[in-house]
Structures are given as C-alpha cells and as structure tokens.
Amino acid sequence: MASHGARGRSGGRPTLEEVAARAGVGRGTVSRVINGSPRVSDATRAAVEAAVAELGYVPNTAARALAANRTDAIALVVPEPETRFFAEPYFSDMLRGVGAALSDTQMQLLLIFAGSDRERQRLAEYLAAHRVDGVLLVSVHADDPLPDMLSQLEIPAVISGPRSAAETLASVDSDNYGGARQAVEHLIGRGRRTIAHITGRLDVYGAQRRVDGYRDALRDAGHEVDDLLVEPGDFSEDGGRRAMAALLERRPDLDAVFAASDVTAAGARHALRDAGRRIPDDVALVGYDDSAIARHMDPPLTSVRQPIEEMGRAMIDLLLAEVADRRPSVSRELERRQMVLATELVGRASS
Amino acid sequence: MASHGARGRSGGRPTLEEVAARAGVGRGTVSRVINGSPRVSDATRAAVEAAVAELGYVPNTAARALAANRTDAIALVVPEPETRFFAEPYFSDMLRGVGAALSDTQMQLLLIFAGSDRERQRLAEYLAAHRVDGVLLVSVHADDPLPDMLSQLEIPAVISGPRSAAETLASVDSDNYGGARQAVEHLIGRGRRTIAHITGRLDVYGAQRRVDGYRDALRDAGHEVDDLLVEPGDFSEDGGRRAMAALLERRPDLDAVFAASDVTAAGARHALRDAGRRIPDDVALVGYDDSAIARHMDPPLTSVRQPIEEMGRAMIDLLLAEVADRRPSVSRELERRQMVLATELVGRASS
DNA sequence: ATCACTTGTGGGAGCGCTCCCACAGTACCT
C-alpha cells in the first residue's frame, strides 16, 4: 500500500490527515487551526494543538504552495554585481532592515543578485516560474527593464528608490532632497563658503534629488552655485577618490564637500589626504547613509542618516499588503503607495 | 467549472497537461522531456519542445516538489551574526564560490543566518519542515548542535571546516596546517627570528591546525617556540588589534607576525602603527585568506590563499552527490568525503 | 513462428495540502 508513499520519505513525517485522526476531527478543522482561522471552538483548537505537538507535525510547504497557489516567499533583488553589494553598506543595512521586518512573519526572504546578464537570465526564469509571491527591488537604475517585467508577470513589487517622480510601482524612499539640504545647511552653518558636491550615479533618481537639494540649499542661503563644484561619482570609493581629485584640481579653494554616500566620502578623504588637506580644518566632509564606515572613519564622518530599518519595514508592509490584495476585484487606493521617510543629520568630527 | 482553478491565477499559466495536448502526446512523455530523460524519441522530443516554446510553459515548482518530494533548494547556513558575515570576506568569498558552482544547476541557494537564538529557532523550524534538500555549513564551532540536528533530521549536509579530526559529516577544508607552515617558513626564509602568531577562534578546528602548523614549522627550523609569542584572536579586526598590542607588550623584540586571517592582520597593522613599528621594516606581517583586504592594505599584505572558489565547488559536488544518493539502501563509500585543498602563499610588500 | 528483450509511450494513482459546499446545531427573531 505504501508503494508510492515510501518513495524517498525520511522517517515518515506526519500529515494533516494523521493529526486530524489523532485529534478526532476532520482535515478541514486541522487546517483551520494551523492557519489561525477564528472559526474554531476553543475546545477543538486545544485538541488539535495537542495532537500537533504529540506528533511533531510540521506543514508541508510544497503541498500548501500547490493548493493555495502561493509560495510564502519574497525576493530581495539587487540589480548589481555581488561585489558592489558587499562593498556598500547600504545594501547590507537594507538587508538587515528587511530581514528584521520579516522575522515576525512566515515569509521567507530570498536574496537574488542580478548584476550580470547571466544572472538576469536566471532571474527572469525564476520570476516566470512564480517562485516568489513578491519582489523587493533595491537601487534600480532609470532604464532598468526589471520593473516592467514584474508588472507584466503581475508580480507584486516594491522599489526602494523610485526611478522618477512618476514612479508607478509602490515605492519607499528617504527624503533625498531634504537630506541633502540638511547636509549643506549644516556646512553653511559651520561657516563654510565653498561647498562642493560629489554626486551618486545620476541614473539613480535619488542621486539627482540630492543634487537638487544641494543646489537649492546653496541658492536659498545666497551662496554661489557653481557647476565646477559638482562632480559626478558613482557611490563607490574609487569614484569618490577620482571625483575629489578632479574637484581639487578645478577649485582648489573649496572648503567643504558633501558626498552622496559614506563610501564616496571615504574615497574623497583619501584624495584629500593625498593632497595634504586636513579634515575638518581645511576641508569639512559630510557623507550620506550614516553607515558603519562613518563611525569608524578617521576622523569620524558627519553623515545624513536614512532610517534604513524603518524603510525595510515599510517596504515589507507595502509588499505584503499588495500580495494580500490579490483577491478578486480589490483595487487599492493608490495613495500611500509612495512613502518618503525623513532623514537626520548625525554630526561628527569631520565637519 | 473553473471555480477552483481561477482562484488567484494570474493569466492562466499553462500546465503539463496542456503542453501534452498541444504536442499530441501523453503527460508522462512531456514530463520525461522536461526532465531530460533519454527514453524519448527524437521526433517526440522535438514536438514537445515546440509546444513548450509556443505555450511558454514553465514547470510549477510547488507541484514538482510535492510529487517528487524534493525542493531543489539548498541552504548555506552561517552560524554567525550577520554583521560578522559582512565584515569577514571569507564568508562572501565562500558565497561567491558556492554560487558559481551552483549556477549551472537547477538548484536554488538560500542564505540563512543563525547567529542569534531567535534565528536558530527559525532555522530549526525551517529544517524540520524540510524546506531544503541539503545544507552547507560554514565555519562551525566545536560545540555547535547544528550538525547533530541535521543528521537527526536525515538532511544531507557538508561542512566547510570540520569540527575535529574525527568529523562525521562530509567536509571540505583547505590545508590549514600546511598553509600555516607556508606562512611561517616564508617568514623564516626572509630572515625573521622572532615570529609571533595571532590565532583565530580556537573553538574552530581550522584555527587550531594553524597553530599546529606554526609551531611545527618553527620547531622543524630549529627556532624557538615560545607560548608568549602566541596570542588568541577571534578572526575579527578588533581581536587582531588587541592581540597585537598584548604581544608587543610581552615580546617587544618580535620581528614578524603571522595572523590567522587578513582581517586580523588588518587589526594587527593598526596596533603596530600605533606602536610606531614599520611594516615590513620592523615587523613583517602575513595574513590568511588572501581576501580583497590583503590587496588593498597599506602595505599590501602577504597572505595564504585558500582556493575558495574550488572549495565552494567541492562542497556543492559532495552535497549534490549526497542528495542524489538518498536512494534506498545505497550507502556511499565514506572515503573522499573529507576533502582537503592545498593553499598557496601570495607574497606582497608586508613581508 | 515463438520467445525474450528493448524502446517508447499513455495514463492512473498519489503527493499533502486548501478551498468551499453541505449540513448539523444553536440562537433569536417573527
């Protein structure tokens, strides 16, 4: 009789059916208890729970996924090479935030890199197979086809930084514009006059917003806004170093720098050192992210804190709501689908 | 009629059955084609493949998992806090190696942290639910209960560093003993006389073996083996710093240091700098892992390279073999289940 | 012509769940 069932089974895991028999109830009732349905009497619930405990029952995920047409898994997709992921604390901080937000859930988190074409290909197959209920998209560039693919496959998705002001996907972001203003206003308040900016990758919307904030803060304070003081970077350390060197060449009189990320600031610091400038005596330096790097830099780096933990939680909340709302004919209100969280300036010795 | 099927379905993914109808064959035949069975005629195979392409058929993972009692997923379990994972390149290098080895497979890789009790709890549930076919265990401490849990659940597992010489699990490791000898012999060859060692966490077997290699290399060369020259570290940067400071205090005459990891060496470098020692003029420094840190250190760090890429591949090979061998009554030969890969000394300016 | 294999194929049964319909029981109105 067990001809089929014995196949590959290890130690005979108990099934719903067995739990039901043990508790003297039907299959449906056990299912309701397992899934926390309120439509179960207290007595029955207790009996089922006892049977579950005695048998050491654990639901079979595959069976559940098949029957319910969901996977209870979501993917965190990083459209960058792995090396970048490990080099930039932004990503690991985000991962931690998301993980924390997910830890009171049944949901499983998958980390997927999509930096190379090869990985992209794999990801596409992965999504086509609907192996996740939803997707978290981190740091997407302006022309990335991923978001479109997702909406075509009707897979719920939340993006960590919107691609533009007209983002159609649900999104969570920190107030890049305001954060940049905080940084620049801080430098102005410290008496700095010639404030440069090393940008992030400009195909990332948030990086553009930081440039806007930088410009507006200067203008509003009646300071000069000189394009020679703005040099594009790419969020990397090397990019920061190169940009700083270029800025020193062009405007050796600068007395402050606002870098679009802490890692960029670290690169800038090297270039400043190489040029014999002291921080903060000669040049004040402010970063963005308030990552571990900022605290450990020498001197410790003033930085704009993004509430990554909260951002992670917000993304999860949005995504889970979207996943749940796959019920027929419910079309959520589109408001509140674009969340912007406030930043905070953390002052340290570098400015 | 579609009352059930329509539930939550998005756009009606085609099923095996539909592909079969389209190709004018039976369900079994399509399944055989999908799974690459050789028992299919070329003509039939071509017809099925055409139907698959036309319909855009993608197998339903959940159904397959349920029917075949496998998940096509394996977990990389890191029994450390996340912060450690990101701080120590060993882990990310390992992840990259494993990922590469897995990329020509259908297998999915899950990254699971089990640093805190909470995470441990989650992991236990996860494994009890048999949500993965096998487990890769990285950097396990001597008294960790995880391996026992795995064998109790009969989940195939491979461990990256054996817990002892009598490891029962399949394991892959680099030649820690030999690598340490290489490092020390190199320093001796450079004319260093008083060679200290900062160890790794001594509840990690590999760290002990490095101490053994260090001692034996010194003894065989007729050098002094002084316990005052050995200071325990914990693979972290801070640990390296503290250990170096302690060593300088005890044996200010030392002229070389072999650190159990590159990160440890980075900490030691700081302490040496703080004490005004020049590298390599006053003190030669050798690390272990040959991670990115070694190349970027100032001065670049001589280090013992572990073939992480190959180690990852070896782990995957062992694990997949073990997973496949879940067939009844096949008990593999136990030889070749403990693999040890050779290390290589990479000389740089620090020594 | 018979037997013994081999090769390719179809399709039934079953994996362990969830969903939902049916129905018994109870409660509270008319």
Place this chain on the structure above:
DNA sequence: AGGTACTGTGGGAGCGCTCCCACAAGTGAT
C-alpha cells in the same frame, strides 16, 4: 410553529506534477 441567521465542522475535489505499471511495437535469437 416557522423562518433566518450564524457558528462550527466534515470531507470531496482539485492544485500540477512524478512515478510507475501496462502495453504496443520493434528487434533479434532460437
């Protein structure tokens, strides 16, 4: 007394696969 509603429960049907048995057709030895 009958209706209407709700609560709790059992179990059939079905999710989309894989496994395996059965069997047709072909091959080659006797």
